[in-house]
Amino acid sequence: MVQPVWAVVVAAGSGARFGRKKQFEQLGGRPVVEWSVAACRTYALGVVVVLPEGELTDDFGADAVVAGGPTRSASVRHGLAAVPADVEVVIVHDAARPLAAPSLFAAVLEALGEPGVAGALCAVPVSDTLKRVAGDPAVVVATVDRRELWAVQTPQAFRADVLRRAHAGGDEATDDAALVEALGATVRVVPGDTANLKLTTPEDLARAELLLVG
Ligand code: CTP
Ligand code: MG
Secondary structure, three states, X not given: OOOXXXXXXXXXXXXXXXXXXXXXXXXXXXXXXXXXXXXHHOOOOEEEEEEOOOOOXXXXXXXXXXXXXXXXXXXXXXXXXXXXXXXXXXXXXXOOOOOOOHHHXXXXXXXXXXXXXXXXXXXXXXXXXXXXXXXXXXXXXXEEOOOOOEEEEEEEEEEHHHHHHHHHOOOOOOOHHHHHHHOOOOEEEEEOOOOOOOOOOHHHHHHHHHHHHO
C-alpha cells in the first residue's frame, strides 16, 4: 500500500434534490458529513473537508476546512489545494455517502498499489434493465445492454500527481475518475457495496437510518 494517504471530503453542495443541505442532516445522532470524514479516517492520515462558503465554523473532525466552489469538480480542486504537496495518494469521497465501509477504502487503496494504476474506484454492476427514453410524453427509444455498465460510488483513490494534473485544466465531470480517464490513465474498478448509499432525497436518509439500526 502506498503512503502517505490524505482524503478530500466534498460537502459543499446545496442539496437541491434533497430540499436542504443533506450533509448537515442528523444520521444516528451525528451530522452526515461527520460520518463521511470518520469513514476516511480509517485509512487517511489527513482529511480535508470542503464546506459551503460561509459555513466553515465546524471541522466535523477533519484536519483542514476549505470553502467549496460552484460545482463538485471545483470543490474537489479547492480541497486538493489544501492537501500537502508531499502526499502521494489522495482519496476523494462524497459527504453524501456517510456509510462507506472501511473495506471499500482498503480495496481502492490496494488496487491503486498495482503497477500502472493511476486511480481506483468502487462500483456495482447495474441490475435494473436500462432504456434510452426521450420525449414528453416519454417513449422508449432503445433498450441498453447493461452487461458492461456499473454504477460508480466513492471512495475513489488516485495517485496525487495524476489527480492534480487531471484537475489542472479546470474541467467539469460528475466524478474525478472521469477527469483521470480523460488523461488516458488507467482507473481500476473494485466491487462497491449497495449499503454505501448515496443520499439524494430524504427517503435515502430514512433508508440510511434503517441500515444503521441493522
Ligand atoms: N458537492 C460539493 N460542491 C458542489 C456540489 C456538490 O462539494 N458545488 C458535493 C456534495 O456536497 C456531495 C457530493 O458533492 O457530497 C455529491 O454531490 P450531490 O450528491 O449532487 O450533492 P448536491 O450537489 O448537494 O445535491 P443536488 O445535486 O441535489 O443539489
Ligand atoms: Mg449535485
